[in-house]
Amino acid sequence: MYLEPYQIQEGVQMQQVRVPRAPQVPVPPVSATPLELSRETRQQLRVTRHRAFEWHQENAQWTQQLLDGYEAPTDVLVTPSGLATSPEELRKQLETQKNVADALERRVKQQKEAQEAEQRRFEDMLTTLKTAGDVAALEQCEEKLEAEKTQLLTSKPRKMEIVRL
Known part of the structure; x- marks a missing residue:
């Protein structure tokens, strides 16, 4: 009988059970040929990587400002690229x-x-x-x-x- 973790039966004590290792699943060998990507896919990856980098920089700036207790002036805004604009x-x-x-x-x-x-x-x-x-x-x-x-x-x-x- 299967019991949910939150169900408790009276008079039943916890027992330690040994579980054998899971059988190994065969994995195909790593290919020696390099992965070929189209020019469009590479460009999309570049754009995504650049956006992630900008977001990372922006988050780092915000985190630093929060940790430092920095209050930014209200007349200057920081864009994702790091440039200050009014x-x-x-x-x-x-x-x-x-x-x-x-x-x-x-x-x-x-x-x-x-x-x-x-x-x-x-x-x-x-x-x-x-x-x-x-x-x-x-x-x-x-x-x-x-x-x-x-x-x-x-x-x-x-x-x-x-x-x-």
Whole structure:
């Protein structure tokens, strides 16, 4: 019977039990060939390593400040790269980033409008070509009809017969 660790039975004493070693699991041998990574994977690893390094530095600074009881001035902020900047500078940088983003959005909107205008012009050209093709096809059909009329019309008038089924 299996007992949970928190269950206690009366009259049962703890006993020491010897547990044999776990059997060894076979592991494949270490490869002698170096691990080949793609250029993208290596770049991602570099970026991740750099971010971890920045975070480590930032955490070390914060820890040092906490241990020293250091009170940072309120007008200077420390960025993850360790550079001190004032709130005004950060605000200016934020505004420039917003301006750049707005300019890019306007440019994308203009490109989209130009693309839609080109698409409409292309569709108009296609419909014009189709109607021109329809006119030419109509003229050809009329010519064939006239040719067949001359073949169908004879000098004798035909009698119309009514057939009842």
